[in-house]
Amino acid sequence: MNNLEKYNEIFANVFGAQPDQLGANYCKENVSEWDSVHQLNIISEMEDAFDLMLDPEDIVACTSYEAGKDILRRNGVEI
Amino acid sequence: MARWEIKNVRFAGVSACVPKQIVKTADYDIFTQEEADTFDKTVGICERRIAPDDICASDLCQAAAERLLEELGWEKDTVDALIFESVTGDYRTPPTACLLQDRMGLSADCFCLDIPMGCCGCMYALVVGGNLLTTGNVHRALLLVGDTALRMGSMKDKSRVPLFGDAGTAIALEFDTEAEPIVIDFHTDGAGYTALHTPHGGFRHPFTAESLVYEDFGHGIVRAPMHTMIDGMSVFAFAISKPPRSVSQFMTDYQLDKDTDIDYFLIHQANKLIVDRVVKKLKLPLEKVPYNLEEFGNLGGASIPSLMVTRIRERLQGGEPTRLLCSSFGLGLSWGTMLLNLKNVTIPELVEI
Numbered sequence: 001m002n003n004l005e006k007y008n009e010i011f012a013n014v015f016g017a018q019p020d021q022l023g024a025n026y027c028k029e030n031v032s033e034w035d036s037v038h039q040l041n042i043i044s045e046m047e048d049a050f051d052l053m054l055d056p057e058d059i060v061a062c063t064s065y066e067a068g069k070d071i072l073r074r075n076g077v078e079i
Numbered sequence: 080m081a082r083w084e085i086k087n088v089r090f091a092g093v094s095a096c097v098p099k100q101i102v103k104t105a106d107y108d109i110f111t112q113e114e115a116d117t118f119d120k121t122v123g124i125c126e127r128r129i130a131p132d133d134i135c136a137s138d139l140c141q142a143a144a145e146r147l148l149e150e151l152g153w154e155k156d157t158v159d160a161l162i163f164e165s166v167t168g169d170y171r172t173p174p175t176a177c178l179l180q181d182r183m184g185l186s187a188d189c190f191c192l193d194i195p196m197g198c199c200g201c202m203y204a205l206v207v208g209g210n211l212l213t214t215g216n217v218h219r220a221l222l223l224v225g226d227t228a229l230r231m232g233s234m235k236d237k238s239r240v241p242l243f244g245d246a247g248t249a250i251a252l253e254f255d256t257e258a259e260p261i262v263i264d265f266h267t268d269g270a271g272y273t274a275l276h277t278p279h280g281g282f283r284h285p286f287t288a289e290s291l292v293y294e295d296f297g298h299g300i301v302r303a304p305m306h307t308m309i310d311g312m313s314v315f316a317f318a319i320s321k322p323p324r325s326v327s328q329f330m331t332d333y334q335l336d337k338d339t340d341i342d343y344f345l346i347h348q349a350n351k352l353i354v355d356r357v358v359k360k361l362k363l364p365l366e367k368v369p370y371n372l373e374e375f376g377n378l379g380g381a382s383i384p385s386l387m388v389t390r391i392r393e394r395l396q397g398g399e400p401t402r403l404l405c406s407s408f409g410l411g412l413s414w415g416t417m418l419l420n421l422k423n424v425t426i427p428e429l430v431e432i
């Protein structure tokens with residue numbers, strides 16, 4: 001499984017999202033279930049899947065599918 | 080670096096007092112049964128003890144302290160220092176510790192001090208109390224740590240109301256040259272202060288008519304500027320990142336192995352999501368991490384002493400040395416890590432009033 005597949009699986013686990021749903025519009029504003037608990041779950045799965053310890057700023061900024069990718073890149077994950 | 084190795088101070092006893100009234104999440108009229116069930120399942124706080132309006136944190140602490148003094152057999156005039164750690168003191172002035180000196184019948188020669196530091200309160204009180212005793216200039220100190228935090232906020236704020244319980248705790252410290260050191264490590268990030276904040280009522284924004292005006296922030300959050308607010312996402316982000324890193328660094332610095340050198344990890348009982356995440360990040364053995372948030376909620380600074388009383392009392396009372404690694408985080412933002420080596424600790428049964 002490559003990094004993108006691992007990342008997409010996080011959204012499948014947290015929201016039940018299919019890969020074709022994921023893109024620029026998949027964000028807190030457009031996904032009604034995306035509350036602080038779900039955001040924490042995304043972060044937790046990202047940290048576990050990519051063996052990271054994210055900074056508070058990254059955790060707060062993880063409000064969209066694309067933002068999550070940027071956070072991974074900033075933390076040295078190629079995606 | 081703010082790190083202390085406090086020598087010559089024995090952790091002689093700890094006690095806790097809670098109100099008798101048990102409030103379940105569904106008892107709050109702002110929640111439907113379904114919402115309450117979801118909250119209980121995800122946040123993990125199913126019930127909490129809530130004090131009636133005429134009981135303050137100082138009353139709960141006093142009841143805990145009186146019982147502890149009785150079981151320790153300490154005469155009141157032997158208490159040289161009294162520290163009251165709370166953000167819900169009796170009055171804005173004078174310091175509640177002074178009132179407690181009188182109400183408890185302690186000596187007029189007793190040094191009294193208030194510390195308002197929130198969820199790290201137990202550690203702040205131990206830093207100050209421990210350092211007062213370490214030279215032997217004073218011999219006995221009582222640290223009273225407690226809050227009635229629910230009443231600081233809006234009862235229409237779903238993000239805050241169900242999190243907190245009321246409690247008062249007391250810790251007895253004694254000068255003892257044979258005592259194992261108490262090690263405490265502290266950090267502060269004041270830039271994050273608005274994450275846990277009471278906007279009005281201090282001297283930056285004094286209490287005015289505007290302080291009473293409620294605003295609907297959506298998501299079930301309705302509050303006025305006089306109420307304490309929580310920025311949930313910022314608190315989550317802080318709590319699951321900085322404290323575990325500090326615990327990890329602390330264990331590295333002191334060459335502590337989580338499997339062989341520590342008997343229990345006492346994590347501030349903020350909520351289950353946060354505690355579970357801290358436990359997972361640090362890869363702590365679950366059997367060494369007691370929880371009591373399901374029964375008492377977030378007790379602020381009293382959280383860690385309440386774990387000692389309600390979850391590991393028998394072990395701490397015994398003569399077998401018990402090593403505790405504690406992690407607290409909260410207001411400020413502040414966070415700390417503490418190593419305690421305890422044995423033969425006097426711990427009365429949980430007091431209810």
